[in-house]
Amino acid sequence: MKQGEIWIADLNPVKGSEQAGRRPVVILSGNLMNQYLPVVITAPLTSKIKNYQGNPILNPTSKNGLKVQSELMVFHVRSMAKDRLIEKLGVVENTELNRALETLQDLTTL
Numbered sequence: 001m002k003q004g005e006i007w008i009a010d011l012n013p014v015k016g017s018e019q020a021g022r023r024p025v026v027i028l029s030g031n032l033m034n035q036y037l038p039v040v041i042t043a044p045l046t047s048k049i050k051n052y053q054g055n056p057i058l059n060p061t062s063k064n065g066l067k068v069q070s071e072l073m074v075f076h077v078r079s080m081a082k083d084r085l086i087e088k089l090g091v092v093e094n095t096e097l098n099r100a101l102e103t104l105q106d107l108t109t110l
Contacts, residue, residue: 001027001034001040001082001085002027002031002034002091003027003028003029003030003031003034003097004026004027004091004092004094004097005026005027005088005090005091005092006024006025006026006027006045006064006065006066006088006089006090006091006092007024007025007027007042007085007086007087007088007089008022008023008024008025008085008086008087008089009022009023009024009025009042009044009080009084009085009086010022010084010086011023011025011044011080011084022086023044023045023046024044024045024066024070024089025042025043025044025045025080025085026042026043026045026072026092026097026100027040027041027042028041028042028043028077028097028100028101028104029041029042029079038081038082039079039080039081039082040079040080040082040085041077041078041079042077042078042079042080043072043073043074043076043077043078043100043104044072044073044076044078045058045066045070045071045072045073046070046071046073047068047069047070047071048071049069049070049071050071051071052071052073052075054074054099054102054103054106054107055071055072055073055074055075055100055103056071056072056074056092056096056099056100056103057069057070057071057072058070058071058072058092058096061090062090063090063091063093064089064090064091064092064093065088065089065090066089066090072092072096072100074100074103074104074107075107077104
């Protein structure tokens with residue numbers, strides 16, 4: 001499991017307005033963490049495009065394995081156990097990953 005990979009994950013159970021069900025997520029955590037810890041930091045994808053500022057929009061490609069245009073919801077970032085990850089779909093482009101990481105940094109900076 002590496003940074004930038006897209007996986008189908010089982011996000012249930014959830015509470016409140018968290019994203020639920022089986023859906024694609026992008027691994028945002030760095031590869032050192034991914035190698036040694038039993039969890040990864042991810043952000044879910046949705047096909048309901050809202051164009052929130054800073055969220056990358058991913059178009060389907062053979063490289064990412066997506067079937068529909070999807071928005072990477074950086075503000076829904078969450079740590080999850082690796083056993084929630086079911087199947088690898090593909091990888092995001094470096095520009096998409098960098099935009100997501102920059103948005104995440106903006107969300108955590110005063």
